[in-house]
Every structure is written in structure tokens, then in C-alpha cells.
Amino acid sequence: MLRTVQATRYVSPLREGGSVPALVEADDLGLYVVKLSGAAQGTKALVAEIVVGELARALATAVPELGMLVPEIVLVELPRDLSVAEPDPEIQEHLAASAGLNVGLDFLPRALPYAPATGPQPDPELAAAIVWLDALCENVDRTPRNPNLLTWHERVWLIDHGAARYRQHAGLDPARARGRFAAIRDHVLLPRAASIAEADARLAPLVTERLVREVVGLVPEPWLDGPAAELHVEDLLARLRAPREFVEEAEDARTA
Numbered sequence: 001m002l003r004t005v006q007a008t009r010y011v012s013p014l015r016e017g018g019s020v021p022a023l024v025e026a027d028d029l030g031l032y033v034v035k036l037s038g039a040a041q042g043t044k045a046l047v048a049e050i051v052v053g054e055l056a057r058a059l060a061t062a063v064p065e066l067g068m069l070v071p072e073i074v075l076v077e078l079p080r081d082l083s084v085a086e087p088d089p090e091i092q093e094h095l096a097a098s099a100g101l102n103v104g105l106d107f108l109p110r111a112l113p114y115a116p117a118t119g120p121q122p123d124p125e126l127a128a129a130i131v132w133l134d135a136l137c138e139n140v141d142r143t144p145r146n147p148n149l150l151t152w153h154e155r156v157w158l159i160d161h162g163a164a165r166y167r168q169h170a171g172l173d174p175a176r177a178r179g180r181f182a183a184i185r186d187h188v189l190l191p192r193a194a195s196i197a198e199a200d201a202r203l204a205p206l207v208t209e210r211l212v213r214e215v216v217g218l219v220p221e222p223w224l225d226g227p228a229a230e231l232h233v234e235d236l237l238a239r240l241r242a243p244r245e246f247v248e249e250a251e252d253a254r255t256a
């Protein structure tokens, strides 16, 4: 179960990427980056945040020496009247449309955007693990222009999985789950990554059917009802079945 907190104060919008998440304070006195259910990307983006973020966390827990880091994910209950101080009418509208449940990420204060050329770099094994996870989950949003990695306390943190599992927007079809994912060529960590095949040998056995069901099961029912959840599970399991073409594809991109 994900924790649920109540938003008590709207602090500001965060304008780096496309979805303009809200920085809010909650009743546990924490600050959260809230991905809004009423934003243009819709609730499917929130499904991807939970499924991919929690898969990453499960790998991080299972292989602690990798050093994979993901901020805590919580559900954030937004009251209807939270947005009174926000002057931007579009954000007002998104906040009003997001009353009720949303997804929050623990806010990492003063984190910097990851820079491939300067600043702390992930180990090659960690870079390979992140590439592997993004290839599995078809995350199109880890490019040099838009890495969605933060540097905080000298380490690299994974954020923003809203654009992963992008095939869900056209309707998932497990029969097409094993298709190519050419976008892996543009992954920001590919030049740093160790062998993707070795990452696969280490990580794939950890992503069991049970784990897939567990992370999909964390998504609140209004965003993913029973049949839709089953489709997500079947689709991910189809992608995980050996031989995993996405591993070869990522390895080819790395060594090209």
C-alpha cells in the first residue's frame, strides 16, 4: 500500500517539464511534487508513475549495492479549495480538476538536474540498470535534453516516469508488447552504461509475476480497474518473456 497524505497548502508550480506538477505541503508536514490527475497527461501518466517508480524501488531494495534511488511515492488527497493563491488560470483549472486523489513524490529540496558532462555520475552498473528498466518499461523521457534524473546529496535520483509504458495511451495489447523500442538509442545514460546483457541477467529474475502484480496493484482502482490492471500485468509479463529483444536492442544501441 502507498501512504496517503492530505494536501494542506499549495506552494508553487514546477515548470521544468511538460505536465507542470504542483509543489504542495501535506498534513505530515512533508513537501511533495504532485502529479495532477487533472493535468493534460491524464491519469494514465499517474499509473505509469506508480508502476515504474515502484518497480525501480523494488529493484533498489533487492540489489542495494546498485545504489538506485527513487523518492518515496505517496497518494495525495487534494481538497477542492487548495488553489486560491495560484494566479495562473490554467494551473487553477488543473488544480480544480484534480480534487481528490493524485500522485506525490517526496520533494528533494535544492536537487539539481543531472548533467551528463559535470557533477556526480552513476556507476556504469547503475547506469546499465536504469537503461534496462527504461527499456523494459518503454520510458521515452530519459534523454540528454530531458533526463528526468536529479542530483541530490551527490547521488543520482530517478524521477518522472509519467511517459513510460507509453503504449497504454493507444490501448495495451500484450500481443504487441515485444515490439521495438527505438527510443532507447537516445537514453542519456547509454554512453555511461556497462553491459545491458549483464544488467538483464541480474535484474530480470527479480521481476517476477508476483512483483509485477504487486506494483500494478498499488494503483488506485479509479485509475485502473480490474481488467485494465490485468492488461498491464499481461503486457509487462509478455515483454519480460525470454528472449528479451529489448535487451539486445539496448545493447546494440550502447555498442553502436
Ligand SMILES: Nc1ncnc2c1ncn2[C@@H]1O[C@H](COP(=O)(O)OP(=O)(O)O)[C@@H](O)[C@H]1O
Binding pocket: 014, 015, 016, 017, 018, 019, 020, 021, 033, 071, 105, 106, 107, 108, 109, 111, 148, 150, 159, 160, 161, 162
Ligand atoms: N521529487 C522531486 N524533488 C525535487 N524536484 C523535483 C522532484 N520531482 C520533480 N522535480 C522537479 O520538477 C520538474 C518537473 O517534474 P517532472 O516529474 O519531471 O514532471 P514533467 O516533466 O512531467 O513536468 C523536474 O524536472 C524537476 O526539476
Ligand SMILES: [Mg+2]
Binding pocket: 016, 017, 018, 148, 160
Ligand atoms: Mg520531467
